[in-house]
Amino acid sequence: MTDELRGLLRESAEAHQPDRARMLARVERGTARPGTARRSRDRERTRALSWPRIVLATLATAGTLTASALMVVDVDAVHDPDPPRSPSAVGRAVPPTAAGSRTEDGPLGADGSVDPHSNAYWAQSNVTLKAGEPLTALVVELRIALTEGVKDTGNWRTRPAADFDLSARQEGGFLVYRWTLKPGRTVPAGEHVFAGQYDHATGGRDAKDDTYRIDATAGAVERGAAVWGGFA
Structure with missing residues (x-):
C-alpha cells in the first residue's frame, strides 16, 4: 500500500x-x-x-x-430606633432616671431632696421648683420607687391647691405624684415646693431610684422648658 x-x-x-x-x-x-x-x-x-x-x-x-x-x-x-421624645413638651413627661440629671433649662430650675424631718417609718420627698419667669403651664411629677412598705400618706405644695389637678397612684413600680397646673392659672416667678409623703419599711430608706421631672411653659414667648433629677 x-x-x-x-x-x-x-x-x-x-x-x-x-x-x-x-x-x-x-x-x-x-x-x-x-x-x-x-x-x-x-x-x-x-x-x-x-x-x-x-x-x-x-x-x-x-x-x-x-x-x-x-x-x-x-x-x-x-428601621430606625424610636426618636427620643422632647423633654420640653408639657403634659408628655418622660420618666427620668436619677443618672443624667438636668436641673436647669432656661428660666427653669429644680432640686430634689428628702425632707430632714423624715424618720425610720415615714418620709417626705421635696421637689423645689425655681422659676425665673411666670409659668403659664406646668406639670410636676415625683416618682417614689416602691421599695418595701412604701405607701402614700399624703402630699402638699406651697401654691394654692385649687390651681392644680392632682393624681397619686402606683405606676410601673413607682408611687407617682403628679401636679398639673389648670388652664388659665399661672405660677409666679420664685421658688415653689411640691412634696410627696409616704410610709416605708422600718429603717433607713435608700432614695437612689426616686426621681422627679418638671415640664413648663415660661414667659410671654411661651418658651418650653424641662428639668429632671434624683434624690441620691
Missing part, C-alpha cells in the same frame, strides 16, 4: 463522525428481551423528567430562602 493511499484512508477515518446515540439504540434493540427496550425508554424518560423538577424545586427553595434573608436585611437596614 502506497503512502498516498494510507494518507487518504487516515483522512477519511478522521473525518468520519459516528452517530453514537443511534448505534447504542441499535445495539440495545438487538440484545434486549421483549419489553426491555420499552421499559428502558420509560426509565430514561422518567429520569429526564425528574431532574428538571428536582432542579426547579431546589432553585425555588433557595430563592425563597434568599428572598427571606433579603427581607430581613432590608427591614433591619431601614
